[in-house]
Amino acid sequence: MKVTIKSWTGVATWRWVANDDTCGICRLAFDGCCPDCKLPGDDCPLVWGQCSHCFHIHCIMKWLNSQPVHHQCPMCRQEWKFKE
């Protein structure tokens, strides 16, 4: 007997490759979205800092905008720089 697979439709869930499950700012899942967003994934992406901490982009932007002088990572207090 020979079995030939012609097509395969699979089901998968996507997730962010990050060192944590939840955003340190909004405490919501990375795979979900930040409190202001409705749609996860492309519409509410993650950003990594050089300190290797990552957040929802909307969360960290809101945080940075609220900091008048120094832009620091809210987790480790190092200066915040986006990882290229």
Next chain:
Amino acid sequence: MANTENQHNFDNLWSDVCHLFPILSHEKHEYLAQESPHDDLTTMQAIVSAGQEELVEQLVLTEVESQLRNNIVPVFWQRFSVLDGRTQSLDPFKDAVDCLYESLASIVPILQSLVLLRQTAQTERQVCGQSSLLETFKVMVRASLHSQLPLNYQAITEDFYRISFKVFCNSENKDAEQNESTEDIFQCAGCGQEVELCQCQSIINAFHETNGKLQELDLLERLAGDVLTTLIHRRIESHVQETCKGSFDVPHIGSLEGWLDTVVMGWLSRIYSSGSFGFRESENKSTVSSVETLSKMKQTLRYFLYETYTRTRIDQLFNIIIEYPDSEPAVEDLRICLQKIDLRQHLTQKLQRALETRLLHPGVNTPDILTAYVAAIRALRTLDPSGVLLDTVTQPVRQYLRWRDDTVRCVVTSLTEEGPSDLAEELSRGEALQLDDLTPSEEDTKNWESWNPDPVDADPSKTSQSRRTSDIISMLVNVYGSKDLFVNEYRTLLADRLLSSLNYNTEKEIRYLELLKLRFGESQLHYCEVMLKDIYDSKRINTHLHSDTNFNLDNQEFAITAMILSAQFWPQFNKETLELPEFVQEHLDTYTKAFETLKGNRTLCWKPQLGSVNLDIELKDRKVNFTVSPIHATIIWHFQTKNQWTIEELSQIMHAPATLVRRKITYWLSQGLLHEIAPDTFELVEESGPRVKGHIPADIVCDDEETESAMASAQEQREEDLQVFWNYIVGMLTNLDSMSLERILQMLKMFALQGPTTIEVSLQELRHFLDRKVAEEKLLFYGGVYRLPKS
């Protein structure tokens, strides 16, 4: 001397008086007709001059009365008691009435003389409350008749009227159905005789005559009233029953009223307006009174008709509801009737009982109950726009539905079902959901002029506004009192549907979702929106990956497409494990790599048990194409390397539970590709000879494939929620040693239930959960408190 003369005069006078009123002499005198009225007049004047007219009158009346009591009335009643057996003829009653009439007629001349005497004396006295002697006489007749009433007199009167009524109805019908062929009829429907010997006409004549006589004597009402009423009532009942039998799609009130007016009232008016002979004082008076009687009777009978009709309809109400909206005319009839007859209480009780016996038991499918409930909502809404009736009647239904496990699922399914379904239609009307809330709205006070009080049986804890306006879907959702259950169930259903169809076609679902959003609100259905977007995005990603040559997806042995889901927004998946063949896994890994390249920093977790596979199987003598689930494909894939497998081996190599493998393998058995050579050992069937075919068990069931859900059931999800508490509970019990159920719940509420995701837990549920833990020996229950087992 004067005495003797007086005596003599008195004797003379007495003999004259006796001559004038033969009844006084106690002998059978024939009234002498040749006596000249002049003599009578002189006698009367003599009486008057002697001042004895009152005495004479009294004497005569007493005599007449005793005559009535001792002779006439007993003879009349005699005729009733003699004929005890029922006869099918009019005669006994008619004869009796005739006889009575004649005997009474013989007394009339005496009365006339008395009247004359009164005129001579010019007195106006009242006897027995009546100023006219004729009326006095009638009173006396009635009194004597009633004083000697035998017990069974009604039997004969009833016979009499029943037969005549039958004849009458028949003649009415005949007029209507003149044209119909009468060839086959040998019996007259009226009198039961053969057609040639039909006695209908004579019956009718005799009937009228008798009634006329009774009417003149003012005896009709007293003697026959009861009988007539019962007869007519019975007739109305049977007629209503006949009319209402099984047909709900025609309004009947009009025709029933017409029937009452023409047939019944026609008959009655004939009875009451029959001819007159000698007993009438003035024609006008009696006509007026008979018209009055008739109209009074008509009112009573109409009321009775309504009542009978209403009761009949109420008895059928369950069927009427089931057939709604085809049965709308019947409901409309009932609505009109209920305004006239107060049978609400009766209706509520009857219908509730009918619902309970016919609907609310384990033998009925939930969808059927729901259909009936929806029909009831609609029908009762027509019946009583205020909704109170609906509220009270369907209370048990709601309670029962709450108790059924699959209610929510059924509601949601039928909401989004294809094809004509009441609920789907209702949904597409698109109105915002009305949930019970107790705040009276502004409009209540604005429209105070058109305000109507609720009926007495209304539940005062609900506003009439909410009762009036809430629609069917709201009412169904209100069975549970929360939208969440419905939304969650819908989410599971949607997930199942999307993952079982796997065709990326979401237009229909989007439409339903939009409709549901109108009902349940945007925020509740946000998750479902994301789910649909996932499907849409997956399609795009697939096309993109396949069109980009860099990913080399098209050069593979077979094409892989994927549904890429946002796990946070989908219901929990079943935690089934499955190890796919390495060959397939490699392909999936390639796809994952392509995805990772496309979307930086993101990766895929495959759900190996979900999806669908299209494969060709080449056997020695044939080639077959199948579309199956991955687990099926994996099973058959392994048979390529080895012809014989046991369940145990398969389960090991596939990392899947043996029970699951066992269940899934039946599919290939039913397809004739595999063959169970020993218990739990299977062999590939290369050639489908007739010998092998015979071995295929016919009763293999593999239809559960369709219905199986990829999602964890609501119960399992709930279990998981509760599992979170278990840690708290263990902590509590470690510190506090032993706690009662109430105390545990209290503590949980204080600490564990405070988070952002508030999970409600009831005492009942917690008890259930803890009891299971006791069964698993993770907890001890002793003397009303829980404690941890000493380890």
